[in-house]
Ligand SMILES: Nc1ncnc2c1ncn2[C@@H]1O[C@H](COP(=O)(O)OP(=O)(O)OP(=O)(O)O)[C@@H](O)[C@H]1O
């Protein structure tokens with residue numbers, strides 16, 4: 607096709623696009639202990655969705671369900687075309703390479719350079735390689751591109767352990783981008799950072815969502831951060847979805863219900 611002036615879709619157009627993640631009526635249980643009940647979730651290209659809920663409400667479990675790491679007992683989970691509850695042989699690895707992940711503790715290799723840490727994101731595609739020098743020039747160029755994207759290309763040669771927490775999380779984000787993910791899951795990515803760094807890391811993730819069209823699901827413990835940095839909020843309480851709405855339309859009372867002691871039906875604490 608020769609379309610010399612191909613225009614990028616606008617964010618509004620991307621938001622209306624088909625969801626890359628569709629979860630319907632998801633149930634998860636560890637043994638006879640239900641952890642998620644009837645959870646629904648859509649993630650569309652271009653959007654940043656904040657996942658809220660008290661400790662133990664099931665945020666990490668919901669994220670794990672998307673990559674086949676949680677014991678799903680009911681409902682359907684579709685992620686970038688894969689039926690997670692019914693994966694075919696070989697699909698699990700492909701699914702996981704299509705989903706970039708960012709964690710609270712960064713999970714970098716501390717003594718290795720920033721560049722090498724980012725390069726490890728390409729391992730699914732590159733196959734087994736020698737970390738000391740086995741990556742192609744093409745991969746190195748791409749890794750530098752992503753380091754530039756997250757604003758720390760000048761640190762490429764430094765050992766990861768010498769960077770600040772905020773910088774290390776940027777490296778982890780560049781590593782996730784190196785996977786060329788279709789979706790990014792960030793489980794409390796700013797819980798170890800001070801408020802200013804938290805803002806800047808969340809802005810970076812939101813920029814990736816809007817500019818690159820990669821939806822980001824981010825779990826957060828701090829409500830104002832979710833209000834400031836998300837397009838939609840999904841709130842869990844005792845494994846049930848209490849809130850799911852555009853951030854701009856959410857009222858404070860509904861969100862407070864996520865953290866109050868009473869108010870929602872639940873029967874999972876064995877009391
Ligand atoms: N591997 C496991 N085996 C048994 N129970 C588990 C397991 N993982 C999680 N759970 C239980 O599932 C529930 C939800 O846990 P989850 O880690 O998803 O909560 P969370 O919302 O991410 O909490 P936090 O904010 O503390 O990270 C908790 O009651 C937890 O004890």
Ligand SMILES: [Mg+2]
Nearest residue numbers: 665666667793
């Ligand atoms: Mg968690």
